[in-house]
Amino acid sequence: MRKLFAFKNKLFSKIFLLMSISVFVPLGLLGLLSYDKSKNQLESVTSQLLQDNLQLNAKQINSFFKNVENEADKMVASRELRNLLGEDIPSSYSHEVEFINRMVDVVIQLKGTYELYIFPKNIASYPNYWNLIKLSKVGPDSEYFQRAYQLQRKGIWIHVWDDHLNKPIFIYIRAIFTNNQKPLGIIALQIPDSIIRKELASPSSFKNYMFVMVDDQNLVISHPSAAAYMKTYVPEESWYKAEMPLSEVGWKLIAAVPQKDVSGSIDKIKTFTVWIVAGSLCLIVAFLTLIVRSFTIPVKNLVRQMAGVRIGRLIPYHLVKSREDEVGQLIRGYNQMILGMLELLHTTKEMESEKRQLELQTLNHQINPHFFYNTLDSIKWRAESVQENKIAAMVTKLANLLRFSLNNGEEWTTVEREIEHARNYLDIEHLRSNRTFQVYVQVDPEILKMKVMKLMLQPLVENAIKHGVSHLSDGKGKIRLTAKRREQDIIFIVEDNGPGIHVPLALNLNETTDNDSPRGIGLSNVHKRLQLHFGNDYGLLIDSTQTSGFRVVVRHPLSHPYSD
Template sequence: MSSGEVRHKVISFRNKMILIFIFMTIIPFVLFAYYAHLKSVEGISNANAAFAMDYLVQSKNNFDEYLAHLNNQINEVIGNKKLQQLMGEIPHTPEEESLFTSEMLNLLYQSMPYVDAFQIRVFPKDPSKYPLYMSSNVLNFQGVLENEAWFRQSMESVTPTWQLFLPGENQQSKPILSKVKRFTGLYDQLPRGLVVTDLSDDQLGRYLSPSHRVPQQRTYLMTGSGFVLYDSDNNATVGQPIASPELMNLIRASSEGAGTLEIDGGSMLVTYSRLNEEPWYLVSSTPLQALTGPIKKINNVFLMFLVVYLICCVGVVIYLTLYFTNPLLRLVKSMRKLEFGEFHYALPNSSRADEIGWLYRGFNNMAQRIQELIEQAFRSERAKKELEFQVLSHQINPHFLYNTLESIRWKAASHHMDEISEMVSSLGNLLRLSLNQGKEITTVAREIEQVRAYVNIEQARLGAPVRILYMVDEQVLNAPFLRLLLQPLVENAIHHGIRSNFDNGKIILSVRQEGRDIVIQLTDNGEGLPDSIIESLNKPHSADEKASRRGVGLRNVNDRLKLYFGESYKLKIDNTNGTHITLKHPVMSEEEAERSPYPSS
């Protein structure tokens, strides 16, 4: 086999390792980020859809009440005896028409404060017979009214109709949505004319304005055929059909709903609901781009991180190639020459202190003195066995340590050294409970037992009694429990709470079950924890180095709880009148404890 073939095989192996590295790290990372992005967009869309629907339904109900109230106000105007009297007879002389016009305009002026609208207008059934009245500015109409299709249609209809007057069709600069209602005499039921109630965008905006909590939200009022009557975006699409066939299909299928649709070429989160008073729909749209803006920023940060990550990976590959692969290629080439009897061939001396340098120097020694290398290999193997034997000899068997502590306790008890006996016994229990046979999950009873052992040792060390009260609900004693949670809290209460005042200091440890949680409360009447320690619990470890060193036990417990069970299970600390620490731990079944994926220490 030639050296070129060797090089080809080594390079191929390196390329395979690079591909494996990419498939195992970069591709799963990208797929996970893409999945997280999709779920984030879905969650934000669902939350905003629920909020927009609630707001839309409330707006619809308010607008329905307004339309019903407006209809009652119009009926009161129609039932006005003065109006009925004036519209009951056609004036025959200019004087009569002048008097009619004056009284009619005065009546409309007096009725306006009682009608919640932009203005109210009354048209007789034969407008041409009222030239002076029709030319007044109050009516805001130009042209021959009898020729207007909406006028003829309204005069023929017994039910009220709605008419949208765009700028140019009225004397206003904005669209006017008018309710047109034919009225008759109170007693003869003969048509007398039309009452036209105009609603400007100010009236509609009071009930149909979008929520300011959602960016770029837009509200439409439209007919069942998609004709836009009101647009909160400066009435940009009023008088036009909505540009979304998908929305029209949804409206035909149900009277209320939500979905992600295309409107005017943009992807929108749309909610809609049908009014009760009129066959109209209230539609709210929000651009998905406005909702997912923060996610895009996160994606940009992710892309930057991915680019840096790829650059670092390339750098690592180049480093491994230059610093490890190429020297190994030279070493393989030299070994091939040695295999064919070229013992005089030697590699350049290497000053490297790692395995590559050792291989280079070892290869040169082999080429120079093969017999000496064999002997050296034998000595190295014997030294290796001796080292392994020393390592095995110095390993401590926990059961041997327990037995030794028990022997010490027995001898201390036989010599009536009760304090030493009790302290050694407590130490043995503390060690046994702490190791927990390498398992991460223990029980509440074993945790309480460990606390008692620790308190006994502290009392012996400090030479003063620690007053601690245990209030434990017996039904939770055998419940699975994450180990080493209570002892650091008790240690903190002793050293940072009552140590400065053992005579009056006391600690209360209570354990109970609330629903699906085990609730543990540890209270002491000491001076309380420094604020810096409490604030540092949820900060990065380097945020406050001094506080982090002092609160390492609390931080360890807090971090483990959040890691295993989530943010809702972190420690809660009240520093008022001593220290009050509340710890919650989920109730776990035996099967859940056996399947627990938590790593053991």
């Protein structure tokens, strides 16, 4: 592996690195985003589930309380109970025993699901009866009884600790009045906490789902663990929690579930996904290595062969088996080139020495520019085959520049092609210097096909780069190219935001241009060509009013549309 990824093996390393990044980074980001999205979605769903379940259970508890209150209202409305409590206080033990027996019958008749206690208004006058109906921590002198009498037709809910059950209990206290609003007594319905908790329904998918009831001071009044009674409720950080007020003033119902119960499935999925992704990446690395080596090894051997060409070893490259892909085409092209070179050398050696110079001159005159273009295309193709996109782009732009410059000696072109030529040059400068600058082009569509003199704008934008934006920090340079019609002329404007010039620039044919002065040579050349073709009314005009940057205006006569 050290040899495989050695520094000298640049092509393999670059291709492998690029392909690995193009696969690993998206795959890793996709896994991370998917997990994060799933986690957030699960948390959102859990929160909504808690809220919905809590709302349902709060409604159930409120309904339970309401049913108890309705049952108490029916008891209070009992005529037998009112008549019994409205009788005179027993004057003897036997009368009190008779009262107790009758009260037992009434309690048996009225008693429903819960324990029922009935207290006459003057309970102290019923000592034997009072000894029979001791209610947990609640008595006639309790403030709750006084509040119940004050509320009249509305009862109150309280909670106390029952030492016998060793659990909290809930008591509903309701006052009994005559039709004339005379107080007769109190009824109390005692309900164990366990009965109320049976009304709560938790989702079966969460094992540790928990309900807690707290009072207006955030003290626990109902909890799965009785030991938490009357302790301040402090939610744990690792739990999801939701709360909702109950119909009883100040009481709240809280639902909570551990985060690990929610994220446990996600953690398992994450672990499984990590292993799957890791295994997949290992397979991808193996396949990438095989694929990249199938391309880079022949190219590497071909480069070794080409190194031998530099020292005169013209030996064709022999593939173990023929390949029809681009690598095979490259090797066949190389072999054809070597065979052609060998043939040329053989032919050259047979030539007479006195004719060599003449034949070389003849060959030089017979060079076809298209061979040069084809060679550039070959370089571009080879650069693309090793993913050197920057070299390929530069070669393409250079071929376009040369093709435009030669063009069979044609001196004329169109506005559209002239601007395209300038853009190609700017693109090459972008790629060559690795410096970034902004280019703005604005062209009047009406003049795109108009005939103009060739190679006017490229020297101007070259000056704008060399003497303008190249002196600015990277990314700060700006070049603006404008082409428009003004009456019977075509106006080109090239401007940059460089440091400008601080000396006059001579552009008149009768004046001499200093070759060392900035921006002078290319501008003077274009200016003279325009004046030679069209007269002194045309040429270049430098804007001397610029305080910063540089602006040159080209005036060219309007002509007929260009036809090839």
